[in-house]
Amino acid sequence: MTRATVRERESYASLARSHQPSRPALRNLAVAFVVGGAICGAGQLILDYLVARRIPFVQASSMTSTAMVIIGAFLTGIGIYDRLGAFSGMGAALPITGFANSMVSPAIEFKREGFILGVSARMFQIAGPVIVYGSVAAVIVSILRVLVFK
Amino acid sequence: MTLIRAFLVGGALCAIAQGVVDSTKANPAVVMVSAVCAGAVLSGLGIYGPLVKLGGAGATIPLFGFGHALVTGMIEDAERAGLFGILTGGLRATAPALTAAVVFGYLMAVLFNPKG
Amino acid sequence: MSLYRVGTSTCLFPEMPVITATGSVVGPREGQGPLGSLFDLAYRDTAAGETSWERGETRMLRQAVDIAMAKAGIADADVDFLLAGDLLNQIVSSSYAARDHDVPYLGLYGACSTMGEGLALAAFLVAGGFARNVVVCSSSHHDTAERQYRYPTEFGYQRVPTSQWTVTAAGAAVVGLSGRGPRIEAATVGRVQDFGVSDANDMGSAMAPAFADTVWRHLQDMSRKPEDYDIIFSGDLGRVGSAIADDLLGKKGLDIKALHRDTALMIYEMKPEVSSGASGCGCAASVFAAKIWADLASGALRRALLVPTGALHSPITCQQGESIPCVAHAVSLVGEGSRHTGEVRQ
Numbered sequence: 230m231t232r233a234t235v236r237e238r239e240s241y242a243s244l245a246r247s248h249q250p251s252r253p254a255l256r257n258l259a260v261a262f263v264v265g266g267a268i269c270g271a272g273q274l275i276l277d278y279l280v281a282r283r284i285p286f287v288q289a290s291s292m293t294s295t296a297m298v299i300i301g302a303f304l305t306g307i308g309i310y311d312r313l314g315a316f317s318g319m320g321a322a323l324p325i326t327g328f329a330n331s332m333v334s335p336a337i338e339f340k341r342e343g344f345i346l347g348v349s350a351r352m353f354q355i356a357g358p359v360i361v362y363g364s365v366a367a368v369i370v371s372i373l374r375v376l377v378f379k
Numbered sequence: 380m381t382l383i384r385a386f387l388v389g390g391a392l393c394a395i396a397q398g399v400v401d402s403t404k405a406n407p408a409v410v411m412v413s414a415v416c417a418g419a420v421l422s423g424l425g426i427y428g429p430l431v432k433l434g435g436a437g438a439t440i441p442l443f444g445f446g447h448a449l450v451t452g453m454i455e456d457a458e459r460a461g462l463f464g465i466l467t468g469g470l471r472a473t474a475p476a477l478t479a480a481v482v483f484g485y486l487m488a489v490l491f492n493p494k495g
Numbered sequence: 496m497s498l499y500r501v502g503t504s505t506c507l508f509p510e511m512p513v514i515t516a517t518g519s520v521v522g523p524r525e526g527q528g529p530l531g532s533l534f535d536l537a538y539r540d541t542a543a544g545e546t547s548w549e550r551g552e553t554r555m556l557r558q559a560v561d562i563a564m565a566k567a568g569i570a571d572a573d574v575d576f577l578l579a580g581d582l583l584n585q586i587v588s589s590s591y592a593a594r595d596h597d598v599p600y601l602g603l604y605g606a607c608s609t610m611g612e613g614l615a616l617a618a619f620l621v622a623g624g625f626a627r628n629v630v631v632c633s634s635s636h637h638d639t640a641e642r643q644y645r646y647p648t649e650f651g652y653q654r655v656p657t658s659q660w661t662v663t664a665a666g667a668a669v670v671g672l673s674g675r676g677p678r679i680e681a682a683t684v685g686r687v688q689d690f691g692v693s694d695a696n697d698m699g700s701a702m703a704p705a706f707a708d709t710v711w712r713h714l715q716d717m718s719r720k721p722e723d724y725d726i727i728f729s730g731d732l733g734r735v736g737s738a739i740a741d742d743l744l745g746k747k748g749l750d751i752k753a754l755h756r757d758t759a760l761m762i763y764e765m766k767p768e769v770s771s772g773a774s775g776c777g778c779a780a781s782v783f784a785a786k787i788w789a790d791l792a793s794g795a796l797r798r799a800l801l802v803p804t805g806a807l808h809s810p811i812t813c814q815q816g817e818s819i820p821c822v823a824h825a826v827s828l829v830g831e832g833s834r835h836t837g838e839v840r841q
Binding site for chain 1: 436
């Protein structure tokens with residue numbers, strides 16, 4: 230039984246699957262929708278306020294994102310955001326508050342390893358891929374778009 | 380009204396991401412990366428812009444919006460300064476959020492300890 | 496020279512080593528669980544008053560050892576070996592706890608199977624005439640495990656139904672030549688099993704084959720049936736792993752369902768965030784120390800099989816797409832005052 234053959238692994242996989250509980254997909258969809266919507270709604274309140282103050286939309290949008298980052302950072306600091314994420318999954322992870330959480334949580338976590346080698350080195354542990362892939366994808370898309378529309 | 384649209388659009392985008400996580404059993408980081416890339420692609424295709432007009436913060440706050448902001452910034456700078464603008468525009472457009480994340484991340488680490 | 500082996504994998508002890516005392520130290524969630532009052536010490540603070548979780552885990556492990564030794568009435572000079580293991584890289588909890596004792600030290604790594612590995616090795620050392628007393632211990636800590644194996648503790652990620660909650664707990668036992676207490680009659684050291692499960696959020700599925708293989712081999716070697724034991728304890732299979740394991744053994748003609756208890760399902764109330772159950776070296780160690788040993792000592796259990804199972808992956812192997820190899824070790828325990836003499840039907 231030690232070095233299982235491919236057939237043994239396949240038949241084991243289906244046996245295991247028969248005992249694995251399925252994820253509560255509908256519940257997760259509903260909760261992600263409500264929580265994600267609420268977080269975006271909060272952002273919209275900020276955006277509307279800034280626009281009403283005659284700030285141009287693009288700048289207001291940028292300021293709103295920044296505000297949401299700060300809120301996400303604070304909620305992570307006080308230890309609430311992890312529970313929100315456990316409860317609502319993508320409803321908390323997808324908004325930019327979740328991006329902030331993914332940077333602030335390792336920063337706080339590795340404080341015991343020092344500010345330089347801990348906090349600072351680990352800050353981009355989870356968010357790094359988002360920035361890398363975002364930049365690579367955006368560069369490719371932008372080059373194509375500029376060349377196509379020349 | 381803008382509030383309701385933001386709630387619906389934002390909620391829908393989060394629900395879509397959640398559906399992908401649950402059906403593919405993917406790592407959350409993988410889904411976040413896919414969302415940024417998808418946002419960039421939809422932006423280039425001219426689809427995400429109208430979605431922002433429709434949903435406001437409901438479209439800009441989710442990570443798809445981050446990809447859109449990167450592309451929008453890059454194209455803006457490219458229109459002004461040629462292809463080199465593609466290198467300047469992305470981080471320029473997202474600089475406030477990123478800088479805030481870094482600085483406030485550091486500040487939170489100074490002020491708070493992890494609670495487990 | 497005599498060879499005290501039966502079958503393919505099992506060692507028998509004609510003079511059965513005695514487990515004279517145990518110690519258990521746990522964190523807040525474990526202290527509030529169904530076995531809460533049975534643990535020797537339950538902290539309300541996950542860092543046990545220390546400045547980091549790692550230091551807290553080391554402290555809990557050291558205290559479990561101290562409590563066990565105090566109950567056994569022995570000091571460092573009476574202990575010939577200290578066997579210890581945990582989940583952290585370089586098993587630091589164990590080494591740093593060991594530095595406070597002037598005792599020959601052997602570090603172990605078996606993930607959740609560590610207590611089984613330790614008890615088996617302790618029995619070999621004592622029954623082989625190499626030790627008067629051996630202290631065996633193991634620990635795990637929810638937060639040190641999370642930050643090493645998974646994500647920062649403040650990161651908002653959603654758990655899935657197959658995932659398990661690493662316990663914050665330490666357990667220790669004193670195994671000796673003489674004295675009163677439950678005895679170790681046999682030990683079966685397991686073989687690594689890998690059936691291709693690569694989902695680190697579903698360790699139960701990865702571990703079940705190892706448990707099933709070791710239990711089957713043990714029963715074959717000892718010419719016994721499951722009913723020869725009052726209870727067969729698995730360590731940390733969780734709900735999913737336990738169901739799969741019962742199924743696997745059922746297919747081999749061994750029905751253990753009625754006799755099977757899993758330490759991962761004993762230590763917590765099964766709330767949603769615990770998903771499939773507990774995990775971590777400290778689970779089998781502390782549940783054994785507080786509950787199983789006590790039941791054997793009081794006569795509530797006459798003969799039990801303890802089979803902790805460990806998942807032997809690392810974050811890097813998972814990132815490289817490797818599947819998760821597992822191992823399970825079985826230790827057959829007889830209660831004090833039990834009429835069982837360790838006979839094996841030939």
